[in-house]
Amino acid sequence: xxxxxxxxxxxxxxxxxxxxxxxxxxxxxxxxxxxxxxxxxxxxxxxxxxxxxxxxxxxxxxxxxxxxxxxxxxxxxxxxxxxxxxxxxxxxxxxxxxxxxxxxxxxxxxxxxxxxxxxxxxxxxxxxxxxxxxxxxxxxxxxxxxxxxxxxxxxxxxxxxxxxxxxxxxxxxxxxxxxxxxxxxxxxxxxxxxxxxxxxxxxxxxxxxxxxxxxxxxxxxxxxxxxxxxxxxxxxxxxxxxxxxxxxxxxxxxxxxxxxxxxxxxxxxxxxxxxxxxxxxxxxxxxxxxxxxxxxxxxxxxxxxxxxxxxxxxxxxxxxxxxxxxxxxxxxxxxxxxxxxxxxxxxxxxxxxxxxxxxx
Amino acid sequence: xxxxxxxxxxxxxxxxxxxxxxxxxxxxxxxxxxxxxxxxxxxxxxxxxxxxxxxxxxxxxxxxxxxxxxxxxxxxxxxxxxxxxxxxxxxxxxxxxxxxxxxxxxxxxxxxxxxxxxxxxxxxxxxxxxxxxxxxxxxxxxxxxxxxxxxxxxxxxxxxxxxxxxxxxxxxxxxxxxxxxxxxxxxxxxxxxxxxxxxxxxxxxxx
Numbered sequence: 001x002x003x004x005x006x007x008x009x010x011x012x013x014x015x016x017x018x019x020x021x022x023x024x025x026x027x028x029x030x031x032x033x034x035x036x037x038x039x040x041x042x043x044x045x046x047x048x049x050x051x052x053x054x055x056x057x058x059x060x061x062x063x064x065x066x067x068x069x070x071x072x073x074x075x076x077x078x079x080x081x082x083x084x085x086x087x088x089x090x091x092x093x094x095x096x097x098x099x100x101x102x103x104x105x106x107x108x109x110x111x112x113x114x115x116x117x118x119x120x121x122x123x124x125x126x127x128x129x130x131x132x133x134x135x136x137x138x139x140x141x142x143x144x145x146x147x148x149x150x151x152x153x154x155x156x157x158x159x160x161x162x163x164x165x166x167x168x169x170x171x172x173x174x175x176x177x178x179x180x181x182x183x184x185x186x187x188x189x190x191x192x193x194x195x196x197x198x199x200x201x202x203x204x205x206x207x208x209x210x211x212x213x214x215x216x217x218x219x220x221x222x223x224x225x226x227x228x229x230x231x232x233x234x235x236x237x238x239x240x241x242x243x244x245x246x247x248x249x250x251x252x253x254x255x256x257x258x259x260x261x262x263x264x265x266x267x268x269x270x271x272x273x274x275x276x277x278x279x280x281x282x283x284x285x286x287x288x289x290x291x292x293x294x295x296x297x298x299x300x301x302x303x304x305x306x307x308x309x310x311x312x313x314x315x316x317x318x319x320x321x322x323x324x325x326x327x328x329x330x331x332x333x334x335x336x337x338x339x340x341x342x343x344x345x346x347x348x349x350x351x352x353x354x355x356x357x358x359x360x
Numbered sequence: 361x362x363x364x365x366x367x368x369x370x371x372x373x374x375x376x377x378x379x380x381x382x383x384x385x386x387x388x389x390x391x392x393x394x395x396x397x398x399x400x401x402x403x404x405x406x407x408x409x410x411x412x413x414x415x416x417x418x419x420x421x422x423x424x425x426x427x428x429x430x431x432x433x434x435x436x437x438x439x440x441x442x443x444x445x446x447x448x449x450x451x452x453x454x455x456x457x458x459x460x461x462x463x464x465x466x467x468x469x470x471x472x473x474x475x476x477x478x479x480x481x482x483x484x485x486x487x488x489x490x491x492x493x494x495x496x497x498x499x500x501x502x503x504x505x506x507x508x509x510x511x512x513x514x515x516x517x518x519x520x521x522x523x524x525x526x527x528x529x530x531x532x533x534x535x536x537x538x539x540x541x542x543x544x545x546x547x548x549x550x551x552x553x554x555x556x557x558x559x560x561x562x563x564x565x566x567x
Contacts, residue, residue: 292464328436
């Protein structure tokens with residue numbers, strides 16, 4: 001059966017050769033679904049009999065249109081989200097394994113992230129794939145090994161993988177996920193994570209010269225407000241021809257405050273890309289309904305850079321979004337992102353994105 | 361080619377859609393154990409043990425029979441029960457449940473002993489202004505040590521004598537009632553869905 005996937009390991013991750021293979025993956029999952037009883041309960045399937053194991057298929061369709069040029073494109077993704085807690089027979093938990101494997105298909109996405117090979121690419125991505133091992137009692141120290149979020153900024157406490165709503169890490173750090181090792185823990189009123197990772201992002205590449213050291217420490221008031229301090233240093237391979245590597249450093253501060261059904265989130269980071277100064281900021285206000293099925297938010301994002309011997313240049317965007325979760329399976333989202341200010345060499349864009357996501 | 365045809369895609373989506381199990385609308389990487397709350401409720405604990413179990417429609421029906429309220433359909437699905445441990449000695453049970461509040465969902469972390477009497481509670485998430493009032497020892501002592509039947513009797517007979525800092529404050533009284541109902545619901549759900557696991561766990565540690 002695996003042959004029909006015809007995936008090839010190019011050394012830069014797993015790529016599905018063409019779009020028909022994506023549809024074959026879809027067929028495989030559909031046939032798998034037939035091998036399992038309808039309306040399965042915990043005792044019905046061999047998967048459900050695995051102790052402390054959760055699994056969910058996750059399908060999403062994301063049409064988007066660039067309003068100024070009326071340029072339509074769409075992204076589809078199909079994956080499995082799994083979560084397994086390992087426990088000892090006579091003692092406590094040993095660790096938690098999370099594996100999220102997704103096939104993603106781009107359809108005429110011209111402005112695609114660099115880990116895709118082109119606007120029509122189909123690719124297998126291991127979003128979060130790591131094991132978090134308990135090392136010390138009382139949650140003081142765990143070791144996370146695998147593909148995980150870089151501990152920096154608001155992203156650490158907000159799950160945005162596969163969602164329209166995003167925070168600063170992709171545009172500020174270049175990526176929000178990396179392969180590596182992280183120490184993390186909780187203490188009364190806070191927590192920390194310190195990671196050393198390979199600096200390769202989504203794909204596992206044999207590149208011994210890039211790396212990232214990042215960390216975040218937070219304090220909270222028990223249940224409603226959080227403030228975090230983050231640091232990042234990366235020696236990263238550059239995607240431009242002018243330089244082979246970028247030395248990227250950041251110091252960041254983030255905060256999350258709740259008041260009634262409103263949340264206020266903010267993050268700011270300052271640092272350097274080689275010798276260019278850089279300041280990134282994000283402000284968000286969101287409001288949700290009483291049952292939290294509806295959420296709407298507005299974000300203001302600012303990225304300012306100052307190359308050596310030049311003046312500051314700024315990109316400023318606003319995003320207005322809404323999310324509706326009618327039940328435990330469906331999530332429907334929409335987001336309008338509008339460029340308020342762009343660099344001299346760029347043209348302003350206005351993007352409307354919609355997403356239907358189904359987990360079952 | 362058949363794989364390229366729209367009809368093929370539609371058939372695949374339909375096949376997928378019949379494999380419907382109670383899911384969790386957020387990705388599993390967003391699941392967080394209430395680590396600091398577990399150690400706040402059981403300060404002597406050194407670790408905890410997770411037991412994941414399905415809360416299904418059968419559990420929902422049984423809760424409806426035993427209490428005058430039921431589980432919301434969004435509460436169905438897989439949930440985690442935690443056993444607080446001091447080395448290899450089990451100290452108690454921790455179960456986190458969500459309830460509707462004035463300004464959004466309130467996440468309450470409950471501590472129970474193995475006879476399902478309330479040990480204590482704390483909030484993991486709460487936007488109500490009256491949450492700090494309910495965290496005072498005067499209210500907590502009202503429900504500590506009580507079983508689900510004793511708590512049900514408090515609600516049924518309208519015998520709740522609110523402490524002075526809660527009495528007269530409508531929001532605080534409403535939240536207090538929500539908390540009592542949550543304690544009853546959590547105890548019943550735990551007894552119904554996790555009883556076999558807890559019995560097996562208790563037997564293992566008694567031996």
